[in-house]
Amino acid sequence: xxxxxxxxxxxxxxxKRAMELLRAKLLEISEQIKKGNPPEILIxxxxxxxxxxxxxxxxxxxxxxxxxxxxxxLNESRRFMQTALMSSIIYNALLNDxxxxxxxxxxxxxxxxxxxxxxxxxxxxxxxxxxxxxxxxVIVDIEVFTSLLxxxxxxxxxxxxxxxxxxxxxxxxxxxxxxxxxxxxYAIEPTPDLVEFLxxxxxxxxxxxKDAVFQQLHxxxxxxxYKCLLITSAGQPDRxxxxxxxxxxxxxxxxxxxLTDADPYGWYIYSVFRIGSIMLSYESERLATPxxxxxxxxxxxxxxxxxxxxxxxxxxxxxxxxxxxxxxxxRAQEIRSYDWFKTKAWQNEIDVFLQRKAKLEIEAxxxxxxxxxxxxxxxxxIQTRDWIS
Amino acid sequence: xxxxxKERFASISPAEFFKRNPELVGFSNPSRALYQSVRETVENSxxxxxxxxxxxSVKVSLDRIDxxxxxxxxxxxDNGIGIPPQVVPNAFGKVLYSSKYTIRQTxxxxxxxxxxxxLYSQMYQDRPFEVQTSPRGSxxxxxxxxxxxxxxxxxxxxxxxxxxxxxxxxxxIITVYLVGDWLRSKQKIYEYIKxxxxxxxxxxxxxxxxxGNITYYPRVTNKLPRPPEEVKPHPYGVDIxxxxxxxxxxxxxxxxxxxxxxxxxxxxxxxxxxxxxxxGVSSSTPASKLTxxxxxxxxxxxxxxxxxxxxxxxxxxxxxxELITIGLNKVFSPDMVSAETRKPKAYQGHPFxxxxxxxxxxxxxxxxxxxxxxxxxxxxxxxxxxxxxxxKVVEEIDWRRYxxxxxxxxxxxxxxxxxxxxxxxxxxxxxxxxxEEIEKEIKFAIMSAARQLRLFLLERKKQEDERKRMLTYxxxxxxxxxxxxxxxxxxxxxxxxxxxxxxKKLIEIVSKKxxxxxxxxxxxxxxxxx
Numbered sequence: 001x002x003x004x005x006x007x008x009x010x011x012x013x014x015x016k017r018a019m020e021l022l023r024a025k026l027l028e029i030s031e032q033i034k035k036g037n038p039p040e041i042l043i044x045x046x047x048x049x050x051x052x053x054x055x056x057x058x059x060x061x062x063x064x065x066x067x068x069x070x071x072x073x074l075n076e077s078r079r080f081m082q083t084a085l086m087s088s089i090i091y092n093a094l095l096n097d098x099x100x101x102x103x104x105x106x107x108x109x110x111x112x113x114x115x116x117x118x119x120x121x122x123x124x125x126x127x128x129x130x131x132x133x134x135x136x137x138v139i140v141d142i143e144v145f146t147s148l149l150x151x152x153x154x155x156x157x158x159x160x161x162x163x164x165x166x167x168x169x170x171x172x173x174x175x176x177x178x179x180x181x182x183x184x185x186y187a188i189e190p191t192p193d194l195v196e197f198l199x200x201x202x203x204x205x206x207x208x209x210k211d212a213v214f215q216q217l218h219x220x221x222x223x224x225x226y227k228c229l230l231i232t233s234a235g236q237p238d239r240x241x242x243x244x245x246x247x248x249x250x251x252x253x254x255x256x257x258x259l260t261d262a263d264p265y266g267w268y269i270y271s272v273f274r275i276g277s278i279m280l281s282y283e284s285e286r287l288a289t290p291x292x293x294x295x296x297x298x299x300x301x302x303x304x305x306x307x308x309x310x311x312x313x314x315x316x317x318x319x320x321x322x323x324x325x326x327x328x329x330x331r332a333q334e335i336r337s338y339d340w341f342k343t344k345a346w347q348n349e350i351d352v353f354l355q356r357k358a359k360l361e362i363e364a365x366x367x368x369x370x371x372x373x374x375x376x377x378x379x380x381x382i383q384t385r386d387w388i389s
Numbered sequence: 390x391x392x393x394x395k396e397r398f399a400s401i402s403p404a405e406f407f408k409r410n411p412e413l414v415g416f417s418n419p420s421r422a423l424y425q426s427v428r429e430t431v432e433n434s435x436x437x438x439x440x441x442x443x444x445x446s447v448k449v450s451l452d453r454i455d456x457x458x459x460x461x462x463x464x465x466x467d468n469g470i471g472i473p474p475q476v477v478p479n480a481f482g483k484v485l486y487s488s489k490y491t492i493r494q495t496x497x498x499x500x501x502x503x504x505x506x507x508l509y510s511q512m513y514q515d516r517p518f519e520v521q522t523s524p525r526g527s528x529x530x531x532x533x534x535x536x537x538x539x540x541x542x543x544x545x546x547x548x549x550x551x552x553x554x555x556x557x558x559x560x561x562i563i564t565v566y567l568v569g570d571w572l573r574s575k576q577k578i579y580e581y582i583k584x585x586x587x588x589x590x591x592x593x594x595x596x597x598x599x600x601g602n603i604t605y606y607p608r609v610t611n612k613l614p615r616p617p618e619e620v621k622p623h624p625y626g627v628d629i630x631x632x633x634x635x636x637x638x639x640x641x642x643x644x645x646x647x648x649x650x651x652x653x654x655x656x657x658x659x660x661x662x663x664x665x666x667x668x669g670v671s672s673s674t675p676a677s678k679l680t681x682x683x684x685x686x687x688x689x690x691x692x693x694x695x696x697x698x699x700x701x702x703x704x705x706x707x708x709x710x711e712l713i714t715i716g717l718n719k720v721f722s723p724d725m726v727s728a729e730t731r732k733p734k735a736y737q738g739h740p741f742x743x744x745x746x747x748x749x750x751x752x753x754x755x756x757x758x759x760x761x762x763x764x765x766x767x768x769x770x771x772x773x774x775x776x777x778x779x780x781k782v783v784e785e786i787d788w789r790r791y792x793x794x795x796x797x798x799x800x801x802x803x804x805x806x807x808x809x810x811x812x813x814x815x816x817x818x819x820x821x822x823x824x825e826e827i828e829k830e831i832k833f834a835i836m837s838a839a840r841q842l843r844l845f846l847l848e849r850k851k852q853e854d855e856r857k858r859m860l861t862y863x864x865x866x867x868x869x870x871x872x873x874x875x876x877x878x879x880x881x882x883x884x885x886x887x888x889x890x891x892x893k894k895l896i897e898i899v900s901k902k903x904x905x906x907x908x909x910x911x912x913x914x915x916x917x918x919x
Contacts, residue, residue, distance in 0.1 A: 026876040033873070033894050038902055071869065071895075072902045074861055081865035084872035091875060115864040116915040124864060 007097055008172050010194045011154070018153045019094045025146050026087050038072040041083070043145050044282065051281045053339040058290035060276035060340065062144070079138070083145070085109050085128055086138045090153050099191075101156045106135040144282045151191050151239065161188035161241025162211070164218055165229030170196040178229075183219060188231075192244040197251060200229070205248050206295075206378070207231045209260040209269050213362050213373075220374045229254070237273055242287040245273060249289045256289050257382060262297035263324070263359035264331040267341075267350075270294045275340050293387040295378070299352040302360055308386075311365070311377060320364035324357040345388045411512075414505040415817040422509050423461060423569030424577045424771075425817075427451070429502035430465040430563060431585060432768055435592065437469025437561060440616045440706070444608065445469070445592035449582070453571065453599045460514050461569045461599060468560040471524035474531040474551070481507060481520060482537045482544020504537070506565055511536055513568040517547045521562040523554050530554045571599050577771050582606070584762055584769030587716040588708055588805065609719045614708050621654045623700035624664075624691035625738020626810065632684050636676050645679060645687075646672035655697040664690050692738075700740040702733030705807045708767065713746040713803060721801055724750030724849075727841035728803075729834045736826040741808035743827065745834035746801075747842050753799035759783060764805040765813070765821060772819040779804045779821060782831045791839045792846030804831055855903055860914070862899045866892055867916045 025041075032039045043066060044050065050063040071080040089108045093100045100108070106129070114125040129135045143149055150157070162185035167178045171189060175198065178186050189195065206228050208214050214232035217223070223230040229248065233241045249256050258273055260266030274292040276284025302317065304310030312320065324332075335341050336350045353359070366373045381387065411417065415425040431447060438445035448466040453459065472480055481504065507518055523530040534548035575598070582596050582604070590609040597603045622631060635652055643651065649661040656664070665672045668690040670683050679687070708716075710728035717726045728746040735741065746762075753760065763770040763779045774780055783802050793800070812822040821827070867888070874887035 023876050026873060030873045030877055030891065033891055033898065036894070036898060038898055039869075039895075071865075072862060072899060074858060077861055077865055081869045081872070084869050088872040088875040111918060113864055113868060114917045115860060116917070117860060118915065124860065126864075128868065 008194065010196065011172070011191075014152060014154060014191070014194060015094050015097070018148055019091060021146055021148055022087060022091050022094070022142075022153070026084065026091075029084065038070055039080070040068050040070045041080070041145060042066045043069055043141060046140070046144060046282065048278055051278055053275070055339070058275065058340070059284045059288050060278065060281045061284055062282040079141075082109075082129060082135070082138045083141055086135065087142055090139075090142065090155065094154060099154050099156045101158075102136055102139060102150070103132060105139065105155065106132040109135060149239070149283055149286060151193060151243065154191060156190040157238060157240070159187040159190060159240070160235075160238040161231060161233050161244065162186065162214065163188055163229060163231045163244065165223050166201040166227070167229060168198040168200075170198055179224075183215075185214075185218065188240050188244045190240045192240045192247065195244070195247075197247070200252055200254075201227065202229045202254060203227045204255040204257060204382070205229045205231060205245065207233060207245060207256065207258045207273065207292075208362070209233060209235065209258075209266060210362055211235075213259075213366060216366060216370050217374055220370055222374045222378075225375075226379060233269065233273075236269060239283065239287060242273060242289070245292070246287055246289045249291055256292040257295040257387065258292055259295045259362060259378070260297070261359065261361045262299065262302060262353075263361075264328055264335055264353075266297075267294070267335055268331075271335075271338075271340065293389045295381050295387050297360055297362055297365060298386075298388060299349050299356070301365075301377075301381075302358065303352065303356065312368075316364075316368065320367070321358045321360055324353070324359050328359060329354065329357065343389075349388055411505070411509060412817075414502075415819070416505060416509045418570070419459065419568050420570035420573035421772075423451075423463075423567060423571065424574040424581065426463055426506045426509070426565065426567055426569070427465075427578050428581055428768070429506050430463065430565075431582070433503050433563075434465055434467035434469060434561070435585075435589065435767070437467055437471075439589065439591070439613055441470050442613055442616060443469060444611060444613065445589065446608075447592060448595040450597040451571070451578075451599045452597075454566070455514075458514070459568060459570065461567050461571065462564060463567055464562065464564045466560065466562040468558075471527065471559045471561055472520075472522045473524050474522070474529075477520055477522060477531065477533050478535060478544035478546055481518070481533075482535050482546075483542055503563070506567075507535075507537055508539070510565045510567050514566050516566040517545075518566070519562075519564040523559050525559040527559065528554050530558065579604075581769055581771050583720065584764075584771065585767075587720050587762065587803070588713070588764055588767050588769065590712060590716040590719055610712065610715050612712065612715075614706055614712060617706035618703040620701050620704040620809075621652055623654050623735075623738045623740070624656060624694065624697055625700065625735070627653075627688055627691050627738070629685055629688050632688055636679065636684075639676060643676045644672060645670055645674045645676050648676035654701055655699075660694075660696070664694060667694070699733075700735050700738055700809075702740045702742060704809050705733065705740055705742050706767075707742050707744055707807050708805060710744075710746075713744060713805070717746050717748040717801065717803060721748045722752040723748035723799070723801070725842060725845040727838045727845075729837040731830050731834050731837075734826055734830055736812075736824050739808055739810040741806060741811075741827060741830070743830040743834045744803075744805040744807070745831070745838045746803035746805075747835070747838040748801040748803075749842055749845065750799050753801055755795065755797040755799045757797055759788070759798075759800040759802045762801060762803040763821070764803070765811040765818070766807055767805070768818070770819050770821070772817070773814070774820070776814060777820040778823045778828050779806075779831055781823065782828060782835065785832075786835060786839070788839075791843040792850070793842075802835060804835065806831070859899065859903050862903070863896070863914050864916060866895045866899070868918060870895060871918075 029039045029041065044062050045065040045067055050065040052061050052063045054061050069076045069080055071077055086105065086109055089105055109128055112125055112127050114123055116123045139150060163178060164181060164185045165178050169176050169178065176186060211232050211234040214230060217230055231245060245256060248254050258270045260269050273289055276288040300308050301311045332350055332353055336347065365377055416422040427449060431449065434447045435445055446468045450464045452462045454462050510518060517534045517536045520533045520535065521530060529551045531551045533546065536545045536547065538545050582594055586594055586606040591611060591613050593608040594606040595603065646661050646665060649656050649664065650658065662672060668686045670687060707730050710730050713728035714726045717723065726746065726748045728744065730744045731742055733740050733742050761774065761780055761783050763777055770777065806821060806827060812824050814820045814822045870891035871888040873891055874884045877887045878884045
């Protein structure tokens with residue numbers, strides 16, 4: 001392995017570890033073949049039925065169900081070949097100090113295989129994979145099969161999440177001060193485990209779903225005034241943002257508050273941060289933040305309750321509330337049935353939604369005045385512990 | 390080659406009728422007449438050979454000799470038993486003077502065929518027909534030029550000569566001039582010769598057409614079918630005319646009781662007495678003295694009497710499963726052939742046997758309906774296909790039940806009916822009538838042959854599936870081996886050799902698992918990665 005100056009120590013170690021694990025797993029296959037056995041791998045099943053909610057650890061985890069992928073099985077043969085092919089490409093990238101994206105991996109592995117049957121003159125031709133969806137899915141298989149996340153294999157994805165706050169980190173060989181980025185923010189890198197937390201001066205982490213709201217809060221000096229780290233996932237959180245938030249929570253013991261729209265999609269974003277996603281439950285153990293709290297916007301923020309006055313007036317409600325669509329209702333009912341939403345507070349929240357059929361975007365709160373959102377709504381909610389978990 | 394070449398000849402009826410009704414014997418127009426002439430002469434040649442255990446060599450040539458009138462010269466040469474010179478004029482020049490009016494299976498049933506050709510010949514042009522013949526063992530070759538005197542039903546001899554036969558050749562060459570229509574009959578004539586060859590792969594045929602094209606069908610086997618034996622008529626098949634004919638040609642003076650016992654099959658002393666009693670005829674009456682009334686009474690009783698043993702099948706000559714298979718294989722080069730020869734059965738006192746052959750795949754052109762090859766007493770039936778009972782039976786078969794899945798499939802169905810009396814729909818002898826007993830046997834024969842087709846297709850499907858599975862794995866093996874080799878190799882240069890090792894091992898594992906033990910398979914598969 002070349003040890004150019006640009007490669008940081010953490011990077012080097014990550015590569016070494018990933019290569020060793022990957023190699024050990026793949027050599028097992030070669031061993032089977034040499035013994036004359038049909039090559040076979042055991043892969044945990046990635047289905048809803050094999051997704052288990054661990055209520056103690058408050059995580060969505062992959063169950064124990066595994067399936068055997070045998071090369072000598074007409075339905076699995078192609079996928080088996082793809083798994084080995086993708087593994088070898090990832091391995092080569094690790095070996096050559098590269099950081100491929102999943103799209104790079106797609107192109108590197110894509111080629112045609114042609115088989116000519118000279119007995120019949122027929123030629124069978126196909127590609128190793130056709131669409132990126134197919135190769136992406138193979139990458140997930142490898143993650144599950146090797147218990148190595150793609151970040152650990154130094155595979156890059158698009159940067160999506162951003163962070164600002166009074167904090168210094170080391171990324172590569174540079175130290176970055178997250179409080180000195182002007183109007184900009186630090187894009188959370190796809191390999192958050194290579195980031196070293198140097199020092200931090202914050203009391204909590206605020207994650208906002210909407211990038212626009214993040215920018216407004218940033219410019220308003222919110223994080224300075226309230227001593228927090230401000231993060232946005234810009235919609236559905238990517239893995240790097242989730243891992244970054246998880247590390248802040250786990251390593252720095254900072255409380256995490258999550259602010260989304262008041263609708264089923266907002267709830268699910270919160271759920272992905274906190275518990276993990278159903279599709280990728282195998283990664284929850286490293287990505288989820290079980291202590292994360294749903295700060296809002298909640299139904300009683302909009303409508304009030306017996307014990308709480310609404311943040312919106314009657315007139316504002318009339319103007320800001322969006323009527324829920326059939327798809328929203330359906331999604332809400334689905335979410336209501338998930339084990340991890342079966343707390344009293346959440347069931348109540350969803351029931352109010354189903355009853356009122358009303359949703360609200362955070363921007364509506366901001367339109368009451370940015371100052372209201374930044375210096376009234378959010379701090380008050382945190383101070384009064386007005387969240388759902 | 391020890392069979393007796395002397396056949397029995399007898400005369401019964403004039404020529405006029407046939408001249409007036411040419412369509413009844415298949416000469417309705419010049420194209421049909423040309424086809425029919427080829428057919429009749431070829432059949433005559435075959436009857437002069439294979440029945441007598443001679444491997445047939447038949448040469449047919451057609452030349453157009455008159456550009457204006459479309460007159461053709463048809464010459465047919467065989468290596469058969471030949472014809473004794475003294476009977477040649479009558480054998481050709483007198484209608485119903487024939488060797489065939491006896492009870493055994495021959496191709497031409499009435500013995501009229503060749504004479505119909507000759508009659509047709511002289512109706513539209515003047516040239517006499519020519520016969521060259523040398524019976525087996527004869528040291529001379531005889532040459533005749535003849536015509537038929539139609540009103541007197543007598544031969545007219547224009548020329549007669551003989552030359553020495555130093556080579557010991559035997560056989561007959563007939564040359565006859567015909568007004569015909571080659572273009573319209575071309576396809577049928579070719580089809581006829583091909584189909585004849587399918588059912589006689591022990592024969593060789595040479596055909597030169599008027600355009601000068603020569604087609605040669607080589608002999609594929611020296612195995613000849615068992616020739617038919619001449620048998621006495623069965624009482625169920627008797628009619629008044631036959632009875633009169635039998636009485637008229639008696640060589641001994643029998644009383645009617647001895648006549649019945651000696652001239653029919655399935656009649657013993659007790660049965661004879663019983664029949665005569667029922668017919669009210671005294672058993673001592675001389676056969677030649679029977680009145681018309683007595684004869685018709687006898688026929689009536691013989692038809693109704695229920696206790697006869699079934700007719701003997703000795704008179705029948707089947708081709709046999711082996712020869713059918715050889716013929717179909719030679720002509721169609723199929724992937725599968727099966728054949729079935731049924732046991733003898735009888736209808737109306739006539740014994741018959743049905744044989745069927747099935748050929749599938751290979752060079753057979755696929756179509757929505759099987760190619761149907763119909764034969765009666767080894768004669769291919771080319772015209773009137775759809776009115777034939779064989780067609781009817783084939784049409785009713787659901788081929789999907791035998792494993793055929795495609796809408797267009799390469800299938801040949803051959804059916805051969807052997808009988809001392811084939812129930813033709815007309816004297817043109819091109820289609821077989823619906824006779825329930827025969828229809829049933831055709832069905833059973835085809836079904837039985839088709840069962841082997843089903844087994845074949847099942848087995849083939851299984852093999853195809855196995856091969857397909859094998860191909861799937863084979864396709865991925867190089868890629869898999871190479872990918873795994875990346876982890877084994879300590880440097881780039883090692884990858885190839887490691888991959889080759891894994892590849893070899895994987896092929897072993899896969900072939901063991903799939904159970905396909907064709908060592909050549911791997912050499913025939915080339916996988917390319919690009």
